[in-house]
Amino acid sequence: MSSTMECVSVGEANPDIAGLGIVIALAVQGGISVILSFWLIARDPLMGNSPLDRYNRQAETSKATIEAAKGLIKGICDAQIFAGTALLIAAFATKDSLTLYHWHVIYDITNFTAISFCAALVHVSYSGINTCKSSEHYVRMTLSCVFAVMHLTFSIFFGRALERWDWDTPGRCYNTRLVSHPGAAHPTVDRIYLGITCCYMQVCLIACLITSFRNYYRDPFRSFDPDGIDEGEPELEWVVMAGALYQYPIHLYMTVALRVSNESLLEGDSENSWGFGQIISLVLVADTLIRCGRAVYDVSRSGSERKPRQVEDGNVGEKQLSPPGKPS
Numbered sequence: 001m002s003s004t005m006e007c008v009s010v011g012e013a014n015p016d017i018a019g020l021g022i023v024i025a026l027a028v029q030g031g032i033s034v035i036l037s038f039w040l041i042a043r044d045p046l047m048g049n050s051p052l053d054r055y056n057r058q059a060e061t062s063k064a065t066i067e068a069a070k071g072l073i074k075g076i077c078d079a080q081i082f083a084g085t086a087l088l089i090a091a092f093a094t095k096d097s098l099t100l101y102h103w104h105v106i107y108d109i110t111n112f113t114a115i116s117f118c119a120a121l122v123h124v125s126y127s128g129i130n131t132c133k134s135s136e137h138y139v140r141m142t143l144s145c146v147f148a149v150m151h152l153t154f155s156i157f158f159g160r161a162l163e164r165w166d167w168d169t170p171g172r173c174y175n176t177r178l179v180s181h182p183g184a185a186h187p188t189v190d191r192i193y194l195g196i197t198c199c200y201m202q203v204c205l206i207a208c209l210i211t212s213f214r215n216y217y218r219d220p221f222r223s224f225d226p227d228g229i230d231e232g233e234p235e236l237e238w239v240v241m242a243g244a245l246y247q248y249p250i251h252l253y254m255t256v257a258l259r260v261s262n263e264s265l266l267e268g269d270s271e272n273s274w275g276f277g278q279i280i281s282l283v284l285v286a287d288t289l290i291r292c293g294r295a296v297y298d299v300s301r302s303g304s305e306r307k308p309r310q311v312e313d314g315n316v317g318e319k320q321l322s323p324p325g326k327p328s
């Protein structure tokens with residue numbers, strides 16, 4: 001063990017796995033999912049905390065706007081499915097030659113895929129307004145389960161790789177200056193980080209799957225009583241999505257910090273060089289940004305935009321708003 005406790009070399013650069021373009025692609029798409037998810041939590045009528053809240057939101061936000069946001073989340077999720085799964089497959093194929101630095105970077109950036117999965121599962125699985133197709137819904141749930149198993153398997157291999165930590169051997173350590181306390185014991189703290197974040201992500205994915213299945217069969221207008229509206233407890237979606245989305249800043253920081261502190265310790269070409277994998281990843285980001293611009297344009301031109309109305313005490317103006325099947 002080195003007396004200075006500093007990593008001499010983190011091994012060969014691998015831009016096809018941890019390149020700048022790949023990191024930017026997954027991080028940007030995950031960030032857009034986070035923003036859209038928080039917006040939908042605040043504006044989607046079907047995610048209100050009570051029947052009254054759901055009707056207020058439905059009066060204030062047009063159906064076209066909600067559908068556009070959900071369409072973007074579905075598109076991002078589908079792109080992340082292929083990018084995240086392909087990255088894990090590439091990692092499994094080269095696991096014998098992966099350095100600990102690359103194990104860590106791959107682990108963090110693939111968590112962005114889990115965030116997009118959760119957003120799509122929770123927000124586009126309702127049985128009423130804005131329903132996704134049944135086959136599409138179950139395919140997405142199946143892919144989420146497959147990804148969860150692959151991510152768990154990768155995490156186990158990562159944990160075993162950490163057992164070979166050696167400060168003096170290239171590829172068996174990384175600079176920890178920005179990710180841990182200077183006096184921290186490695187790889188103990190790395191295993192703790194891996195164990196906590198992996199369990200947290202798996203729990204969030206399972207919760208999102210359960211919430212998605214629950215929402216798919218629920219009635220959004222259940223228990224509506226205009227004469228005595230029960231506010232009830234906050235919807236499960238708030239808790240599930242907040243828990244899933246809080247992963248994003250943690251893994252984003254770890255990814256950036258690891259790249260910044262270890263870039264000078266890489267051998268060979270820079271991971272910022274632009275190869276085929278990097279360009280393909282950025283093309284996926286460009287597609288996502290084009291979808292965003294198209295959605296904004298379509299909503300602004302949509303003739304279905306309605307003037308904001310506020311439901312107070314069960315009334316809209318002088319006319320009471322009631323759910324389908326009940327007279328006003």
